[in-house]
Amino acid sequence: MKAQKATLTGARILWECLEREGVKHVFGYPGGAILPAYDALKHSSIHHILVRHEQGATHMADGYARATGDVGVAIATSGPGATNMVTGIATAMMDSSPIVCITGQVGSKLLGSDAFQETDITGVTLPITKHNYLVTRSEDLAPAIREAFYVAKSGRPGPVLIDITKDAQQGTCEFDWEAATPRLRGYRPDLSPAKESYERALELIHEAKRPVILAGHGILVSGAEHEVQAFAERTSIPVALTLLGLGTLQASHFLNLGMMGMHGEAWVNTTIQQADLLLAFGMRFDDRVTGNLKNYAPNAKKIHVDIDPAEINKNVKVDVALVGDLRKILHELLPRVEMRDRREWLESIHGLKGDTAVRDIQNLPDNGHLYAAHVINDLWHETREHESIIVTDVGQHQMWEAQYYKHERPRSLITSGGLGTMGFALPAAIGAKVACPSSDVWVVVGDGGFQMTMCELATIVQENLKVNIAIINNGYLGMVRQWQEFFYEKNYEATPLLSPDFTKLADAFGIRSALVRKRSDVVPTLRDSRTHDGPMLIDFQVEQEDTVYPMVAAGAALHEMIRRPNPLVETAEDE
Amino acid sequence: MLHTLVVYVENKPGVLSRVVSLFRRRAFNIDSLTVGRTEKPDVSRMTIVVDADDDQARRIVANVYKLINVLLVDDITGEPAILRDLAFIKVGATHQARSHVLELASVFRARVLDVAPESLTIEITGTEDKIDGLLEVLRPFGLLEVVRTGQVAMRRGAKPSTMTAKANGTGPVDDDTVSYSV
Numbered sequence: 001m002k003a004q005k006a007t008l009t010g011a012r013i014l015w016e017c018l019e020r021e022g023v024k025h026v027f028g029y030p031g032g033a034i035l036p037a038y039d040a041l042k043h044s045s046i047h048h049i050l051v052r053h054e055q056g057a058t059h060m061a062d063g064y065a066r067a068t069g070d071v072g073v074a075i076a077t078s079g080p081g082a083t084n085m086v087t088g089i090a091t092a093m094m095d096s097s098p099i100v101c102i103t104g105q106v107g108s109k110l111l112g113s114d115a116f117q118e119t120d121i122t123g124v125t126l127p128i129t130k131h132n133y134l135v136t137r138s139e140d141l142a143p144a145i146r147e148a149f150y151v152a153k154s155g156r157p158g159p160v161l162i163d164i165t166k167d168a169q170q171g172t173c174e175f176d177w178e179a180a181t182p183r184l185r186g187y188r189p190d191l192s193p194a195k196e197s198y199e200r201a202l203e204l205i206h207e208a209k210r211p212v213i214l215a216g217h218g219i220l221v222s223g224a225e226h227e228v229q230a231f232a233e234r235t236s237i238p239v240a241l242t243l244l245g246l247g248t249l250q251a252s253h254f255l256n257l258g259m260m261g262m263h264g265e266a267w268v269n270t271t272i273q274q275a276d277l278l279l280a281f282g283m284r285f286d287d288r289v290t291g292n293l294k295n296y297a298p299n300a301k302k303i304h305v306d307i308d309p310a311e312i313n314k315n316v317k318v319d320v321a322l323v324g325d326l327r328k329i330l331h332e333l334l335p336r337v338e339m340r341d342r343r344e345w346l347e348s349i350h351g352l353k354g355d356t357a358v359r360d361i362q363n364l365p366d367n368g369h370l371y372a373a374h375v376i377n378d379l380w381h382e383t384r385e386h387e388s389i390i391v392t393d394v395g396q397h398q399m400w401e402a403q404y405y406k407h408e409r410p411r412s413l414i415t416s417g418g419l420g421t422m423g424f425a426l427p428a429a430i431g432a433k434v435a436c437p438s439s440d441v442w443v444v445v446g447d448g449g450f451q452m453t454m455c456e457l458a459t460i461v462q463e464n465l466k467v468n469i470a471i472i473n474n475g476y477l478g479m480v481r482q483w484q485e486f487f488y489e490k491n492y493e494a495t496p497l498l499s500p501d502f503t504k505l506a507d508a509f510g511i512r513s514a515l516v517r518k519r520s521d522v523v524p525t526l527r528d529s530r531t532h533d534g535p536m537l538i539d540f541q542v543e544q545e546d547t548v549y550p551m552v553a554a555g556a557a558l559h560e561m562i563r564r565p566n567p568l569v570e571t572a573e574d575e
Numbered sequence: 576m577l578h579t580l581v582v583y584v585e586n587k588p589g590v591l592s593r594v595v596s597l598f599r600r601r602a603f604n605i606d607s608l609t610v611g612r613t614e615k616p617d618v619s620r621m622t623i624v625v626d627a628d629d630d631q632a633r634r635i636v637a638n639v640y641k642l643i644n645v646l647l648v649d650d651i652t653g654e655p656a657i658l659r660d661l662a663f664i665k666v667g668a669t670h671q672a673r674s675h676v677l678e679l680a681s682v683f684r685a686r687v688l689d690v691a692p693e694s695l696t697i698e699i700t701g702t703e704d705k706i707d708g709l710l711e712v713l714r715p716f717g718l719l720e721v722v723r724t725g726q727v728a729m730r731r732g733a734k735p736s737t738m739t740a741k742a743n744g745t746g747p748v749d750d751d752t753v754s755y756s757v
Binding site: 187 | 630633637641643
């Protein structure tokens, strides 16, 4: 048992507090202003993972947080170390991911003097953190860290940054954990809705003939997966999911419609447009899921359940807002909702699916071309029996993954939704693997995004992590090319992408690799990777100008989708 | 339309910049902002006037609440309240004009703070309209320099904002200083 009070340096206090917050791993990169903290690491049981770029550290912390729901921690030095974290912090902010970023800062006497490697990182990150701290005295460190963890993970989670001056790390003070208990009188994340709101919500639910649940990331954050399923089953209301909501309800569940939005299946978006009631559970009506707001679900009443009051009526005017923790709110609603026979509504939705099946590229016979959809579909078949976490980057492959990988478990998909950060996947997968060593972790990444953070391959090797990397390589910045194809008269400006030989690159890192061009090679190679005792990289060289269908163009209504031409016709053109 | 918000914040470094940064980043237009101490040494109070419709105003209140250091937000628009702005006006007033200026100042119940051979400096407290009115009649004499504090506001009656503030329509605030950050 450690003594309650001891005189310690700020640096020692930092690690001591992290340990007491339950931190086992931190992702970081040392430098001058954070050196006192690194020097004190020898006294700590925390495992430090050396990254290759501080952006990677933040994505790893983010991946760690998304895989577990626990707070991920990244650490860096002042100036460039801190500014390199900005993209990762903004990514975590947009997707409400709880991370704590610790940065060194120049000595407090030098603040504001443009000292070497000085950046006002609390100023820089003000709009992209949930909260941040500049700590200039060692006695302020413990309260700041405790508050930071509390703020990061409570309410609507988000990133918190703690900037610690060098002298605050070096100075000593009495360390008192108990006295550092967070006392944030300006922070009360435990709102609950008024009674009348519940009554009104129940009325709308009972009146509705064509209701749809919109399931978002908030379900994961709240831990309300079972409640949402129970609610859907009891009321027979079908469930459409956002990208970050995938996995909250099993893909195979008979009420699960699949992903909505810009690249959602046609029947899902059409269902939403036809609905007379939308129940938004922990989602925020992002422009990627609503399409044009003017004619979004025009006949639907809306009930919005969210923990963040600032989300209510932000994009879509709602009829009832239930502000608070989704799980608690569903516990209130569940015993009071009445069962309804909604066979007619469910059957009419089912009727919409036939048209999509005809256009599904899955139904295309093997014509010698390798389509990303096939790779993803095979990946799903090969990994579904095992506890697998798929971490995707941003772009076409991300949408194909969302369409063709059927997620059955919560937290089995980790992806950058709100910010759409290319380069996210590889480092986030490292974080996920560190958090869940017994899960199979698969990176699904484009050739563009991979090259943004591929330096982290070295981190994988140094940490001896078994991460499987599937590069969906089409030689283009594919999603941008797709937009150029549709909206810029096929002017493929700056989207053809030259890549190194990824297999040789993997060799240079000492990572096993394979190149796949044929559909018949996909499954054996995936198996090889999964069973190989170590990381493996597979370069899937897929059809270059394939397109993600269906697509709701920016500014179009949700039901106005660009559909995949009938694939049989496409094959004829090919030959 | 203009909305007037009374905001209680923790008196800590950087809090003003957090509030201002929020307005900038969410593209809300600040008409005026004042900040000063309150009856409690650890609490500062802001009066923020924003140009927003009712829906926007509700979103602004909700977003301001999200700042960890914000204790309370009270939208007093349309409520019985006292609103005051203070201005110093340096007006060109040579020997002949001086009595006219003094006359106008007394009509507006403004006070003379400084007299110089070529100018008068006047202090006026009042609603923004009243100050605008005085500026208008003084303009022909030559406005040499004007400074205004921006609006401060307080509810009328016995109840302070701490007892009447509502967080985004979710109900009254019970204890003295609480917040609805998430």
